[in-house]
Amino acid sequence: MDDLKLPYWAAGIALVLAATLMVRDAYIASVINLIAIAALTAVSLRFVMLMGELNFATAAFVGIGAYTTGAAVTILEWPFLVAILAGGLMAGLVSIAFGYVTLRTKGPYFLLIGFAFTEAVRILYSKSTVLGGTSGMIGIFPPVALDAWMPTVIVGISCIVILALYVLERSDFGKILTAIRDNENVARTVGLNILLVKIACFAAASMAAGVAGSLHAYANNVISPGDFSFLVAAFALAYVKVGGEDNIVGPLVGSVLLVILGSYALGLGGDEHIFYGAAITLAVLLLPHGITGLLSGRRGRSAAKGH
Amino acid sequence: MDQSQQPLLATRGLTRRFGGLVAVSNLDLEIRPKEILGLIGPNGAGKSTTFNLISGFYKPSAGELFVFGENCTGKSALAISRLGLVRTFQHGSFMRSMSVADNILLGTIHGVKGASARRKRVAETAAMLGLTPFLADEAGNLPHGLQRLVSIGIAFAARPRLLCLDEPLTGLNQTEVANTLGVLQRIRDEFGCSVLLVEHNMKAVMRVCDRIVVLHHGQHLATGTPSEIRADKRVIEAYLGQRHDH
Numbered sequence: 409m410d411d412l413k414l415p416y417w418a419a420g421i422a423l424v425l426a427a428t429l430m431v432r433d434a435y436i437a438s439v440i441n442l443i444a445i446a447a448l449t450a451v452s453l454r455f456v457m458l459m460g461e462l463n464f465a466t467a468a469f470v471g472i473g474a475y476t477t478g479a480a481v482t483i484l485e486w487p488f489l490v491a492i493l494a495g496g497l498m499a500g501l502v503s504i505a506f507g508y509v510t511l512r513t514k515g516p517y518f519l520l521i522g523f524a525f526t527e528a529v530r531i532l533y534s535k536s537t538v539l540g541g542t543s544g545m546i547g548i549f550p551p552v553a554l555d556a557w558m559p560t561v562i563v564g565i566s567c568i569v570i571l572a573l574y575v576l577e578r579s580d581f582g583k584i585l586t587a588i589r590d591n592e593n594v595a596r597t598v599g600l601n602i603l604l605v606k607i608a609c610f611a612a613a614s615m616a617a618g619v620a621g622s623l624h625a626y627a628n629n630v631i632s633p634g635d636f637s638f639l640v641a642a643f644a645l646a647y648v649k650v651g652g653e654d655n656i657v658g659p660l661v662g663s664v665l666l667v668i669l670g671s672y673a674l675g676l677g678g679d680e681h682i683f684y685g686a687a688i689t690l691a692v693l694l695l696p697h698g699i700t701g702l703l704s705g706r707r708g709r710s711a712a713k714g715h
Numbered sequence: 716m717d718q719s720q721q722p723l724l725a726t727r728g729l730t731r732r733f734g735g736l737v738a739v740s741n742l743d744l745e746i747r748p749k750e751i752l753g754l755i756g757p758n759g760a761g762k763s764t765t766f767n768l769i770s771g772f773y774k775p776s777a778g779e780l781f782v783f784g785e786n787c788t789g790k791s792a793l794a795i796s797r798l799g800l801v802r803t804f805q806h807g808s809f810m811r812s813m814s815v816a817d818n819i820l821l822g823t824i825h826g827v828k829g830a831s832a833r834r835k836r837v838a839e840t841a842a843m844l845g846l847t848p849f850l851a852d853e854a855g856n857l858p859h860g861l862q863r864l865v866s867i868g869i870a871f872a873a874r875p876r877l878l879c880l881d882e883p884l885t886g887l888n889q890t891e892v893a894n895t896l897g898v899l900q901r902i903r904d905e906f907g908c909s910v911l912l913v914e915h916n917m918k919a920v921m922r923v924c925d926r927i928v929v930l931h932h933g934q935h936l937a938t939g940t941p942s943e944i945r946a947d948k949r950v951i952e953a954y955l956g957q958r959h960d961h
Binding site for chain 2: 580583584586590591593595596597601602
């Protein structure tokens with residue numbers, strides 16, 4: 409396993425958590441929650457991009473996590489952490505079944521299936537009376553004791569899951585993912601079970617997306633089918649593309665920047681959808697390696713490779 | 716039959732059709748332990764199809780395939796590779812965006828458990844191929860000759876019993892060809908691994924192979940030692956395209 413730079417991670421996470429403890433303003437707290445959830449979703453999307461697939465079903469798994477937590481809290485009255493874990497596990501389980509069938513396809517086909525799945529799942533919520541139909545579920549509250557500390561809790565849980573995906577990416581498992589993206593037949597000829605690896609990658613990413621959904625449910629207290637359209641994945645793609653996909657720091661930078669700018673644009677009465685579309689377009693045209701690529705001096709594909 | 720003389724790979728009447736075209740027809744092929752077998756033939760002779768059939772990437776339309784004595788007819792590429800038959804591909808059988816070390820590592824993941832054992836296998840394999848100085852380099856940035864060696868490195872890191880190489884010498888200069896042939900001989904001599912070599916470079920094939928199989932129009936044309944093949948009239952005609960009446 410490669411050097412994980414764990415001291416940097418520990419320092420970074422400690423710093424961010426300390427910063428969240430200072431927050432007293434409710435608006436700033438809500439923006440921090442949005443950033444953490446966006447970052448976790450973007451990291452989940454990027455994890456599947458490691459094996460070369462664009463996973464629009466990310467949005468569906470965020471929704472499955474949110475609704476599982478919603479049902480666990482309001483109907484079953486499960487405790488806080490159990491409800492979040494349930495959201496991640498349910499998304500992971502559904503993704504294994506979904507992935508087993510769909511991961512035999514690639515590229516545009518896989519993308520379109522993910523897109524269709526997201527919309528189909530959304531229709532299921534709106535038809536289900538138990539899940540509140542089109543108006544959704546209300547009253548998904550965290551325990552009273554945690555209420556004042558929600559930004560810290562949400563950022564903390566997001567950091568743990570992001571770190572877990574990072575460790576997985578840097579392991580030999582992560583190298584198989586890159587191999588699948590580059591040339592999956594070669595990986596197959598040295599005895600690696602490609603479908604199994606793809607399903608494992610997809611399930612890990614979907615669990616993270618599920619947890620993001622659970623956190624979303626607790627942060628908003630209210631969820632409805634409209635929250636989990638394909639736009640969730642499109643926004644996540646914007647965070648990844650603007651921040652840079654070469655490194656896991658990219659989607660984190662992209663989330664912080666775009667969520668803050670997006671919140672500001674919303675305040676000006678601008679339409680954030682146009683804003684995100686423009687962000688993706690500009691990033692792809694001007695910054696093929698995103699902002700983090702710019703910082704590490706890697707602009708073009710072959711330029712400045714550090715030799 | 717004596718275990719040591721049992722063929723590693725045998726095909727019986729192996730046939731593959733694509734629509735009306737018979738790409739490989741009724742082929743009987745044997746690869747023996749510790750031999751370097753050349754598979755040659757003019758363009759379109761069915762070499763690549765044969766390669767894909769024995770490695771499980773194509774399913775045969777008819778005939779049987781035995782790998783290490785096991786009937787592998789219709790088995791998947793994954794199942795066959797796990798028996799110890801590892802192949803490379805004609806065009807870039809490596810990962811451009813990964814370091815040479817990580818490329819070779821891929822070959823060890825299935826068979827070797829534990830990070831330090833994998834690292835050791837990578838180091839041994841790189842040393843054998845002369846890739847040690849380039850371990851940290853991104854494979855896509857290496858010169859073509861070294862990239863070809865990286866492809867062989869991934870495959871050989873799995874320590875196959877039968878290594879199948881699809882045109883590993885294409886685009887190499889004379890020094891690189893000699894170097895690669897030396898590697899193939901060492902793989903055979905030191906590890907007892909048989910090699911199936913599909914190659915256009917006739918001089919190299921004649922030099923390194925113990926036996927040569929010639930395909931023509933999807934059919935078996937001749938089998939023999941390099942000197943036998945060199946003297947074979949049918950082979951010369953197939954290559955020179957001479958007219959001959961039956």
